[in-house]
Amino acid sequence: KINSERLWNTLHETCEWGAEHRYGENPTDTGMARLTLNDDDARVRRWFAAEVQKLGCSLSVDQMGNMFARQAGRLNSAAPMIAMGSHLDTQPRGGRYDGILGIMAALEILRTMKESGFKTNYDVGVVNWTNEEGARFPKSMCSSGVWAGAIPIQKAWDLRDIHDPSVTLRSELERHGYLGDIACSSDPTTGYPLGAHFELHIEQGPILPGNNRSIGVVQGAQGYRWLTMTVHGKDAHTGTTPFSARQDPLLASSRMIAASHDIAKRYDALASTGIIRVPSNASTNTVSSQVTFTLDIRHPQDSVVHAVQDECLKAFEVIASQDGKGVSFDWTLDTDSPAVQFDDNCVASIQAAADQLVGREKSMLMTSGAGHDTVYTSKHCPSAMIFVPCRDGVSHHPTEYCSPQDCALGTQALLEAVVHYDQF
Amino acid sequence: KINSERLWNTLHETCEWGAEHRYGENPTDTGMARLTLNDDDARVRRWFAAEVQKLGCSLSVDQMGNMFARQAGRLNSAAPMIAMGSHLDTQPRGGRYDGILGIMAALEILRTMKESGFKTNYDVGVVNWTNEEGARFPKSMCSSGVWAGAIPIQKAWDLRDIHDPSVTLRSELERHGYLGDIACSSDPTTGYPLGAHFELHIEQGPILPGNNRSIGVVQGAQGYRWLTMTVHGKDAHTGTTPFSARQDPLLASSRMIAASHDIAKRYDALASTGIIRVPSNASTNTVSSQVTFTLDIRHPQDSVVHAVQDECLKAFEVIASQDGKGVSFDWTLDTDSPAVQFDDNCVASIQAAADQLVGREKSMLMTSGAGHDTVYTSKHCPSAMIFVPCRDGVSHHPTEYCSPQDCALGTQALLEAVVHYDQF
Numbered sequence: 001k002i003n004s005e006r007l008w009n010t011l012h013e014t015c016e017w018g019a020e021h022r023y024g025e026n027p028t029d030t031g032m033a034r035l036t037l038n039d040d041d042a043r044v045r046r047w048f049a050a051e052v053q054k055l056g057c058s059l060s061v062d063q064m065g066n067m068f069a070r071q072a073g074r075l076n077s078a079a080p081m082i083a084m085g086s087h088l089d090t091q092p093r094g095g096r097y098d099g100i101l102g103i104m105a106a107l108e109i110l111r112t113m114k115e116s117g118f119k120t121n122y123d124v125g126v127v128n129w130t131n132e133e134g135a136r137f138p139k140s141m142c143s144s145g146v147w148a149g150a151i152p153i154q155k156a157w158d159l160r161d162i163h164d165p166s167v168t169l170r171s172e173l174e175r176h177g178y179l180g181d182i183a184c185s186s187d188p189t190t191g192y193p194l195g196a197h198f199e200l201h202i203e204q205g206p207i208l209p210g211n212n213r214s215i216g217v218v219q220g221a222q223g224y225r226w227l228t229m230t231v232h233g234k235d236a237h238t239g240t241t242p243f244s245a246r247q248d249p250l251l252a253s254s255r256m257i258a259a260s261h262d263i264a265k266r267y268d269a270l271a272s273t274g275i276i277r278v279p280s281n282a283s284t285n286t287v288s289s290q291v292t293f294t295l296d297i298r299h300p301q302d303s304v305v306h307a308v309q310d311e312c313l314k315a316f317e318v319i320a321s322q323d324g325k326g327v328s329f330d331w332t333l334d335t336d337s338p339a340v341q342f343d344d345n346c347v348a349s350i351q352a353a354a355d356q357l358v359g360r361e362k363s364m365l366m367t368s369g370a371g372h373d374t375v376y377t378s379k380h381c382p383s384a385m386i387f388v389p390c391r392d393g394v395s396h397h398p399t400e401y402c403s404p405q406d407c408a409l410g411t412q413a414l415l416e417a418v419v420h421y422d423q424f
Numbered sequence: 425k426i427n428s429e430r431l432w433n434t435l436h437e438t439c440e441w442g443a444e445h446r447y448g449e450n451p452t453d454t455g456m457a458r459l460t461l462n463d464d465d466a467r468v469r470r471w472f473a474a475e476v477q478k479l480g481c482s483l484s485v486d487q488m489g490n491m492f493a494r495q496a497g498r499l500n501s502a503a504p505m506i507a508m509g510s511h512l513d514t515q516p517r518g519g520r521y522d523g524i525l526g527i528m529a530a531l532e533i534l535r536t537m538k539e540s541g542f543k544t545n546y547d548v549g550v551v552n553w554t555n556e557e558g559a560r561f562p563k564s565m566c567s568s569g570v571w572a573g574a575i576p577i578q579k580a581w582d583l584r585d586i587h588d589p590s591v592t593l594r595s596e597l598e599r600h601g602y603l604g605d606i607a608c609s610s611d612p613t614t615g616y617p618l619g620a621h622f623e624l625h626i627e628q629g630p631i632l633p634g635n636n637r638s639i640g641v642v643q644g645a646q647g648y649r650w651l652t653m654t655v656h657g658k659d660a661h662t663g664t665t666p667f668s669a670r671q672d673p674l675l676a677s678s679r680m681i682a683a684s685h686d687i688a689k690r691y692d693a694l695a696s697t698g699i700i701r702v703p704s705n706a707s708t709n710t711v712s713s714q715v716t717f718t719l720d721i722r723h724p725q726d727s728v729v730h731a732v733q734d735e736c737l738k739a740f741e742v743i744a745s746q747d748g749k750g751v752s753f754d755w756t757l758d759t760d761s762p763a764v765q766f767d768d769n770c771v772a773s774i775q776a777a778a779d780q781l782v783g784r785e786k787s788m789l790m791t792s793g794a795g796h797d798t799v800y801t802s803k804h805c806p807s808a809m810i811f812v813p814c815r816d817g818v819s820h821h822p823t824e825y826c827s828p829q830d831c832a833l834g835t836q837a838l839l840e841a842v843v844h845y846d847q848f
């Protein structure tokens with residue numbers, strides 16, 4: 001049985017590195033701004049390295065700075081380890097649980113095993129994946145993506161700090177001594193293959209709290225596509241140009257955003273626009289010449305994601321010809337993340353753990369709405385995830401909160417699932 | 425008869441100060457970036473001062489840097505002068521005619537009168553109004569507004585450069601020596617009253633070219649109101665947050681922008697959004713917490729402007745409660761410019777000039793869609809405007825163009841109208 005207090009204290013102690021955005025009076029009433037490979041991220045990495053080595057783990061670092069801590073199993077088998085992975089980096093206005101809980105839970109499990117003299121059959125360990133958030137170096141699930149062969153390493157190394165383009169992800173790896181010599185790959189000869197990958201994560205949504213469940217058995221992740229639309233019109237004076245003479249890209253974009261929502265709703269899918277931009281010299285009395293906006297389409301079935309995209313683009317064509325002299329538009333596909341089914345055996349191990357800990361009334365099968373490192377690991381090893389509720393579903397926000405009870409429950413479930421899978 | 429070639433050459437020679445945004449190969453194929461009181465604006469002001477003094481005019485500068493050039497009339501009357509006014513400042517991506525034509529036409533008229541030994545009965549002159557565009561110091565028709573008592577001078581002086589807040593309009597007036605000592609006012613004892621104000625301006629819209637007319641007899645300006653809407657929602661992950669749990673201010677803003685257009689259309693009015701902004705840390709996979717957008721409502725009747733505003737706000741209330749958990753919004757009124765009727769006698773003088781030069785088939789009565797300095801002067805002296813067509817109605821754009829023939833025709837009409845009014 002894991003030590004709930006030690007877990008909670010360790011998590012919040014290490015959040016001293018990167019604490020920001022105070023919102024309340026308790027010492028832990030802050031969010032986090034521990035951006036990938038900033039000085040605080042380097043500090044928590046050094047702490048993590050020291051802690052796992054204290055436990056007798058070996059530590060390997062690959063060329064993306066992914067950290068693999070490994071605890072030998074009873075059988076001294078050469079098989080790849082069963083990994084518990086997540087990430088220690090955060091959003092610029094992030095919270096104390098997203099990613100961090102997954103690593104702290106894994107560490108607590110190794111501590112519990114060591115303390116109680118328990119040994120798994122096969123090697124088990126922890127992975128700290130570099131730059132999951134993609135907030136400083138803009139590519140999310142970056143280094144699990146390189147490990148899985150989905151992102152070329154050079155592209156990842158060349159990512160620039162969004163605020164200081166003179167700094168690259170590689171230059172920061174070098175500065176902190178985290179450019180390891182193992183290939184970032186699942187290849188058994190050059191890289192670091194894994195036997196399985198389990199990830200405990202906060203849900204980041206309202207489904208568990210809304211259904212009064214405390215454990216989500218995550219059997220896959222929905223597919224998503226990110227598009228950037230650029231709508232072209234023509235600058236015109238808002239006072240002197242009749243509607244009939246206009247080519248108004250902001251009016252067209254507005255109709256497109258509303259239409260994409262309505263279409264997604266009909267499919268029970270999601271379509272969301274997070275960013276819209278007009279040129280910096282836009283003014284109140286000038287119809288803009290150009291507007292760009294993002295479109296994020298999601299559904300557990302890829303076919304539905306595609307259908308929503310197709311129907312949106314068709315609707316956008318109609319809208320583009322609708323007002324005044326019409327507008328034109330083009331688009332790029334920036335991210336294509338197909339739906340993923342996690343491994344049946346991993347899911348079964350998590351379900352067994354949940355059944356034992358809380359029963360079927362307090363757990364539920366679910367599909368992850370967001371991408372996680374496990375989406376990439378699942379391409380090269382059996383993988384699955386455990387979700388625990390976070391307050392009001394709020395995440396990527398300083399007030400993100402997961403109760404000590406839920407942190408502990410998720411950690412215990414992770415322990416049981418790994419032991420179950422190790423025995424299987 | 426004015427000298428069309430001299431007018432054209434003078435206009436383009438002085439556009440060397442501030443020429444930007446080349447779009448073609450001819451020397452004059454550029455736009456302008458002569459922002460209020462930048463070094464180029466100071467240069468063209470010094471040139472203008474020298475030219476009018478060469479013509480024997482007296483020159484007065486008021487506390488807003490408005491320049492009043494005055495040519496004595498035959499009667500040596502103490503009556504306030506009949507002014508031909510406009511502005512020499514431009515938009516950052518502006519053209520060579522907006523404002524500039526009005527000043528160059530007035531100068532050409534003084535040159536023509538001097539050359540031919542013609543004298544008006546009463547004093548006539550030229551006014552160069554400071555910061556009509558409001559592009560660098562954000563208040564349009566700024567110094568005619570102060571002159572008319574509609575804008576407090578301290579507020580105008582305190583306007584900050586939109587890119588460098590350490591610079592104010594007043595500090596730039598001082599730097600260039602254009603903080604005059606006459607009050608910026610129509611008060612006859614402390615300020616600079618005018619007997620009448622005529623302004624030649626490009627139409628900046630498609631009505632004259634669309635109707636194949638070459639002179640617009642402008643009998644007033646439509647009313648307009650500028651609102652800034654702020655829509656408040658809540659940051660949420662686009663992948664994990666069902667529509668039902670969202671408060672999405674960008675979706676609501678999109679529906680509001682589309683609704684305002686549709687409402688204005690029903691009233692035969694205009695409603696336009698030029699600017700929309702999401703927070704700078706917006707991301708593709710986060711529902712924004714807040715969105716602001718501008719709303720510019722116009723119609724020749726103030727009652728219709730108000731009705732459109734009221735109906736928009738009512739529709740916005742409905743939209744705010746519509747999707748997910750709803751959003752809230754608030755708004756500010758940034759500009760309220762009621763509709764203006766110009767002076768009958770000034771309009772009649774312009775109509776007489778147009779009748780004589782092109783006849784009724786080639787001229788038309790019209791209402792200005794945009795605000796101009798004349799909107800403010802009309803509050804304190806008889807005023808009216810002449811419009812000439814610009815190519816495709818394009819303005820506030822480097823490719824803005826008014827043909828040499830139309831520049832000359834407008835200038836001749838301005839001359840005839842002023843002489844007509846002087847005789848009246």
Ligand SMILES: NC(=O)NCCC(=O)O
Pocket residue numbers: 140141369370371372663709
């Ligand atoms: N967990 C998370 O925010 N992943 C980033 C990719 C996504 O938007 O799903």
Ligand SMILES: NC(=O)NCCC(=O)O
Pocket residue numbers: 239285564565793794795796
């Ligand atoms: N002419 C002009 O652009 N005036 C500024 C105020 C307006 O938008 O009407």
